Amino acid sequence: MATRPLEGIRVADFGWIYAVPHATAWLGALGADVIRIETSGAPDLVRFLTGTDGSIGANRSGIFHAINSSRRSIALNLATPEAQEIAREIIRRSDFVTENFTVGNMAKYNLAYDDLVKIKPDIIMLSGTPLGQDGPLAGSVGFGPTTQAFAGLCHITGYPDSFPCGIGGTWPDFAVGTGMVFFLLAALHYRDRTGEGQYLDLSMAEMVTTMMPEAMMDFLMNGRDQAAIGNRDESMAPHGVFPAAGDDKWIAIAIATDDEFAKLCEALGALSMASDPKFARLFARLANVEELEREIAARTRVHPRDELVAKLRARGLAAGPVYSTPELMKDPVFSRSSMLVKLKHSEVGERVVPGLPVGFGAIDLEYRGAPMIGEHTDEVLTELLGYSASEIARLKEAKVLI
Template identity: 45%
Template sequence: MQNKPLDGLRVTDFGWILSIPHATAWLGTLGADVIRVETEVRLDLIRVQGMNRGIDGVMGLNRSGAFNGLNYSKRGVTLNLQKPEGHDLALRLVEQSDIVTENFSTGVIDRLGLGYEELCKVRPDLIMLSGSPVGLTGPEAMATGWGPTTLAYTGLPWITGYRGGPPAAYGGAYPDFMIGVQMVFSILVALHERERTGKGQHIDLSMAETVAAMTPEPLLDHEFNGRDATRDGNRHPVFAPQGVYRTAGDDTWIAISVETDEQWAALVDAMGSPEWALGADLGTAAGRRARHDDVDDGITAWTRGHETHGLAGLLQSYGIPAAPSWGPRDLAADGMLRERGYLTPIGHAEVGEREVAGLPSRFSAMPELAYGPAPMLGEHNREVFRDLLGVPEEEYERLRADGVIG
């Protein structure tokens, strides 16, 4: 189909939490048949959020906003992989799949008898992606962790924070979504290579290495120049001033970054040429950095008298890099994301139509992408096990009763 470039590909998705669900939602939206494999023995922690933070205040396993927003464009089944018959059904599903994804703790997939070597016995040209905190090999391979602890391996918290303060974490979600994008990229590369050679492969993706690759300057500066980066808040090592400044309103802010002396002169003009900003020592970036605290105080005294969005427009008209610092409510209220189709409505059988964060790319040949809802728990069990795998009705009901399917 025109808006499904990955039509004809099937993904067996053993992933959970954030990064792999994010990646496979994109693959599903681009046309792949993604079958999300869950188990009722240990439910996805993001799905479980629906039991204490359900959509519209109604609790339920199908009412997690985070789960539904991360797992759109997929089918969903429940399967107990610890039972021999569950393991066998998983192999049958993999046999009819092009791609397998998983992000269990290192070694778990092998102990389940579903490691890459085993899966290649039923699907020799399989592409398998394994995501882990620091990779499947190396001295820290057995490390387990979540977003904040994985970030600690990357050096990013070390350079984040205020001068004299401790390293600052970004929270659990920050790395996962960029890691999901890297997973999509890696899978598409492997698919291209399989088209060229006919061979599949195992992709070992390190979350920590992905984040380190996104912020390479500190590591490169150390390797090439022997310098260790220090924490300096929102400030730039060369440009000045740079920061996030309060504006009129309750907890409203604007980001401003002055990169040249000409932009500083424009900022002084925009502020009405206050006396404090006219000193000759502020005519250079070095001078402004030396008095950054004073400059920040002066800018804040001015920005506090202006509304954020209008001030950003004013500064941009002067050629000064500036933008409102938006929170989620601001992003949802602004028409930009909705008009461009990033916030896209998707219907759901239990919670109705809701907006989710879709793909951030606009394709000229695919103006409408093939979004579909997130699966309810076990929603497609019959469709997948009976229709796709051909499990007879009597056996299917027995497997359900025995807790194999479930």
């Protein structure tokens, strides 16, 4: 079996909610020893979100299982000096420290970067916050919707003449978590070349803003403020979601060239549209986009969705079904993907969760079920830190380990 690329790397993970746990799950799958430092006194909120079997409990949440795989859990009461010292001992033996608490929380427990670099000079620490560590709003509490709004994304999302919209789900947390993996590995590469660690101050809002370069560059270069345009595009038409036959069935279509538009018209049995001066050329289609969309919708709605998708794809056109979650899970291509993995959990048994959305030709990924709170406390203290059974018992009695 090939050596996993992050074997020998250890992560002291204080992250919670979505972004950091998503990042460290990927690090764990690549071989890192991720030690989740948490407490039953103030557990991760996600531990109590939607138990997928209808039963809510700290160790049962399907969402928690999905984003907290491939790690160990140690339960520490960081309000106590002894627990803080245990955390520092783990960090002394680690390469990364990750956290996404409100600004100042790690310092409250004497675990800020300035504290940690004294005991581990080459430590790499990443802090992810809505608005970074500095500035008048740095201490703000934030979640995905507020981060999207501050970043400017909601202003360009939605329909014309409507109100600003978020883009659904728990985005941008997972996009940010993916970026965190990249930044951590870049810092690790730098440390391996120079011997120097560093502090990574990540603003989630700034990262979201970098994901909307069209709006940024349009303003910076042209002084123009982009507005929401729904599913439309400034350089393609038709470009959007159109009804198909059946109850709440939809197809997404994106046409980039005049030749593609002619093929679309042929597939829809509307050859006259391809030669109509209002639609034949891209600039004309953009100028008459509302009428164009009505004409396309009138023709797509008589076709079964999947049949129309196949018909358009056979002509080399960009088209796809708008799937519900159950439909996505039943799709044979997705269901056979290596992204879905079955993991065993100590309390709930087997769960299917998403893994990395990539297939490596020479790497065997390491997936392990999400941990129960403190499931590996004794193991970490004994094997990593050398504590005796009597010392561990004393710490539990003193509520240092909870």
